[in-house]
Amino acid sequence: xxxxxxxxxxxxxxxxxxxxxxxxxxxxxxxxxxxxxxxxxxxxxxxxxxxxxxxxxxxxxxxxxxxxxxxxxxxxxxxx
Numbered sequence: 001x002x003x004x005x006x007x008x009x010x011x012x013x014x015x016x017x018x019x020x021x022x023x024x025x026x027x028x029x030x031x032x033x034x035x036x037x038x039x040x041x042x043x044x045x046x047x048x049x050x051x052x053x054x055x056x057x058x059x060x061x062x063x064x065x066x067x068x069x070x071x072x073x074x075x076x077x078x079x080x
Contacts (some may be wrong), residue, residue, distance in 0.1 A: 001025070005033055006042055013046050013057035019075045034058050 002025060008014055016034060020027045037043040037058075044061050047053035 001029075001033055001039060002042075005030070005037060005058075009043060009058050011061050015055060015057045019058075065075045 001023070005014075005019060008019060008022060009065060014029050016027050018031045019025075019034070023030065038045060041061055043058040044080065045051060046057040047055075050056075
């Protein structure tokens with residue numbers, strides 16, 4: 001499931017509702033996967049300053065941006 005989410009979010013911002021519809025899964029289930037992928041720096045949130053934004057969307061972090069994201073968040077030990 002994580003791989004499918006990362007592929008769908010590769011070039012687009014995807015909402016939990018959109019992913020749930022495409023993948024035919026419950027929103028709650030997709031939300032858990034997205035939370036985990038965000039914590040492991042595989043996905044980024046569109047509205048980083050408001051994690052509960054009603055239109056929160058996710059996008060796969062490209063390998064080129066991983067180091068910048070890790071450095072910005074002060075966590076240089078975790079890498080996808």
